[in-house]
Amino acid sequence: MARGCHAGNSEAELLRTLLEACGQCEEVPEAQMDIHTSLGGSGVAFVCAFSEALAEGAVKMGMPSGLAHRVAAQTLLGTAKMLLQKGQHPAQLRTDVCTPGGTTIYGLHALERGGLRAAAMSAVEAATHRAKEIGK
Numbered sequence: 767m768a769r770g771c772h773a774g775n776s777e778a779e780l781l782r783t784l785l786e787a788c789g790q791c792e793e794v795p796e797a798q799m800d801i802h803t804s805l806g807g808s809g810v811a812f813v814c815a816f817s818e819a820l821a822e823g824a825v826k827m828g829m830p831s832g833l834a835h836r837v838a839a840q841t842l843l844g845t846a847k848m849l850l851q852k853g854q855h856p857a858q859l860r861t862d863v864c865t866p867g868g869t870t871i872y873g874l875h876a877l878e879r880g881g882l883r884a885a886a887m888s889a890v891e892a893a894t895h896r897a898k899e900i901g902k
Contacts, residue, residue, distance in 0.1 A: 768796040800901060804893035812889050817842055 767785060769778050778793065785791040794802055817838045824834035848859060864870045877883075 767791060767793050768799050769793060770796075800897035801890075801894050803897050804890050808893040809890070812886065813842065 767778070767781055773781075782791050782793070792802070817835070820841070821831070821834035821838040824837065825831050829837075845859070849856060852859070860874070864874065
């Protein structure tokens with residue numbers, strides 16, 4: 767939520783209470799609302815595309831499709847829970863599960879070669895620019 771110039775603390779608290787009935791509520795400056803929309807709103811589709819890609823990788827390696835999609839979704843859920851519960855930076859959790867010479871570092875190297883992080887950053891940037899265009 768972004769507090770308008772005429773909203774006081776009591777109005778902000780009422781809105782926070784209403785919004786938290788549906789999930790987490792963060793108060794941000796109005797200037798950041800388009801970014802928030804791009805990450806929190808459009809990000810759902812970005813995460814679904816990533817989940818689908820993970821599952822398809824497992825299918826390619828021989829796992830049945832239904833199982834692959836369930837495992838991918840559970841992996842995303844578990845990772846999100848750990849990040850929220852521990853309050854740590856994602857890089858720390860990534861380091862914690864990455865053993866020297868193991869499967870994870872090889873997979874991460876493949877993701878880096880494919881430009882995953884740059885593509886994800888560009889997706890949020892593009893969505894933010896579009897949100898600003900729509901808002902005009």
